[in-house]
Amino acid sequence: MAVYTEVSFEELEAFLAGYDVGAPLTFKGIAEGVENSNYFLQTAKGPFILTLYEKRVRADDLPFFLGLLEHLAARGIACPLPVRNRNGEQSARLGGRPAALLTFLNGLSLRRPEVSHCAAAGEALAAMHDAGSDFALRRSNALGHKGWGDLADACIPRADSVEPGLGELIRTTMDEITAQWPPQLPEGVIHADLFPDNVLFMDGKVSGLIDFYFACNDACAYDLAVMLNAWCFEPDAAFNVTKSKNLIAAYRRKRPLSKSEIEALPILASGAALRFLLTRLYDRLNHDPQALVRPKDPREYSKRLRFHRKVRSVAEYGL
Amino acid sequence: MAVYTEVSFEELEAFLAGYDVGAPLTFKGIAEGVENSNYFLQTAKGPFILTLYEKRVRADDLPFFLGLLEHLAARGIACPLPVRNRNGEQSARLGGRPAALLTFLNGLSLRRPEVSHCAAAGEALAAMHDAGSDFALRRSNALGHKGWGDLADACIPRADSVEPGLGELIRTTMDEITAQWPPQLPEGVIHADLFPDNVLFMDGKVSGLIDFYFACNDACAYDLAVMLNAWCFEPDAAFNVTKSKNLIAAYRRKRPLSKSEIEALPILASGAALRFLLTRLYDRLNHDPQALVRPKDPREYSKRLRFHRKVRSVAEYGL
DSSP, rough: OOOOOOOOOHHHHHHHTTSSOOOOEEEEEOOOOOSEEEEEEEEEEEEEEEEEETTTTTTTGHHHHHHHHHHHHHHHHHOOOOOOOOTTTSOOEETTTTEEEOOOOBBOOOOOHHHHHHHHHHHHHHHHHHHTTTOOOBOTTTGGGGGGHHHHHHHHHHHHSTTTTTHHHHHHHHEEEEEEEOSSEEEEEESSSSOGGGEEETTTTTEEEOTTTOOOOHHHHHHHHHHHHHHHHOOOBBHHHHHHHHHHHHHHHHHHOOOOHHHHHHHHHHHHHHHHHHHHHHHHHHHTTSSSSSSOOOOOHHHHHHHHHHSSSSSGGTT | OOOOSOOOOOHHHHHTTTTOOEEEEEEEEEEOOSSSSEEEEETTTEEEEEEEETTSSSGGGGGHHHHHHHHHTTTTTTOOBBBOTSOOOOOOOOEEEEEEEEEEEHHHHSSSOOEEEEEEEEHHHHHOOOOOOOOEEEEOOSSSGGGGHHHHHHHHHHHHTTTTTHHHHHHHHHHHHHHHHHHHHOOOESSSOOGGGGGEETEEEEEOOOOOOTOEEEEEEHHHHHHHHSSSSSSOOOOOHHHHHHHHHHHHHHOOOOOHHHHHHHHHHHHHHHHHHHHHHHHHTOOTTOOSSSOOOOOOHHHHHHHHHOOOOOGTTOO
């Protein structure tokens, strides 16, 4: 949520010379995205986002991320489309970093989505899964269940300093996930971070999905489990079963869920809660006070994790 | 250069209900301005900037700042124009803070302005002084020469930790300024912070002046002295007399300088350098590591101050 790399007008001009988008009319750093620097750019050809990829995004992964956006956009998914430069490349260098120019999508993200928004977002997720099913490149999920062990080991020793009992919660959840993680769910390209921040709405309809920099190949139902966490809890931490019911129903209308996917939802939802708990906890425990980003509260996700661990039947998700 | 107050879509919707600008199409936090939170907002009626005034801007000063923008815009100065709400007010409340909606100006600020840009910016400053001459409200310069003593006292004890000899430089400059500050220069509404960041260009012409939140009543020639500091030094700290010559000449074509104003330039330029040295030094010495803004280097301005203190004739500014 900050601009890490400042781009001068002169650097921008040199960069844009490689593109067929005309001269810049407006150029503003925006507070958005994971750990990238993002600029809003307006030219006579329209509005764009200019993204400079900072350390968290590996340059090796850019062909996957940018190729995926091109693939999805070609199949009608409203997502940013990388603008290729005069050499036909999807990315170039700017400020010593890989950088890409992407089309800008109108729409606003909601802080408090209502039931209808949850349904619209669930449907958009299924459409993305469908459209991504024939994408040729692959990227494993660096923050998937096989990667949680290392994060858990790094966090457990100091976890109780953030919340008493948190170390034990992480340990027992890790044991359960190792023993019970469903082995053979249908896989595809997943967004892996489809929070309300990353869904734009206009007039109550989804106008865009953004921030694909965690996208990877993993179980499609895990993506749904991320959304149950990110969209269906109220500010007072209560789970809103009407939201999850409508979100899942809208998803299933577009992409049917198998019996094994449905049965796996509680453990997938626990896993998704653990993933965000662990990364937030790690960031909190290892926060650089010089950083321009304030770490998010991990306890939001310990509460969600405790909820999922008590779920005895998928009926509790409205199924 | 950060967003301090996050505004949700729902809060924005409620705020915009008070304005006749239509529904939001896009809303992005932007990294800009002093210590305010700024958002880029697009509606069917066009692009706007939404500013939330954080602690550094006193709510009592808003009628001056916003009234000045309205006054200048009415006189043809390209500056943001506050959009009045349905109650006819220039500001309202949002996120617990005073907030204003302003028209958005196209254009880009330059990191390395050339001679022609310095001239164009100098002319724009003179036009602003002219247009502001009949503005009815008054605001004293909180960061004018009478305010530097307190800042200097707060900084001197630890100044040498930033640069050896800095405390002594500040002390002797303060003594000189107290003894020699010109008493009766022509006054008017000045911008007081017209750095290259705050001047937008399109096709080599000034398309807008922004960030008027240090504007006040003070000597017009002091505003020019600020620009000599902010526009006419090269990255290697050398003073570029061609830039100052052209900047001052362009200013004078629009607003003549009196003999006393010209003679006062060296001391005014020392004062302006001291002002930015002191505020940067204070921010550096009192930096909150949790802050979202990295303090700027005060030593840039100690170098400029040492230059002005050696000036023996205004010929050294190209006059």
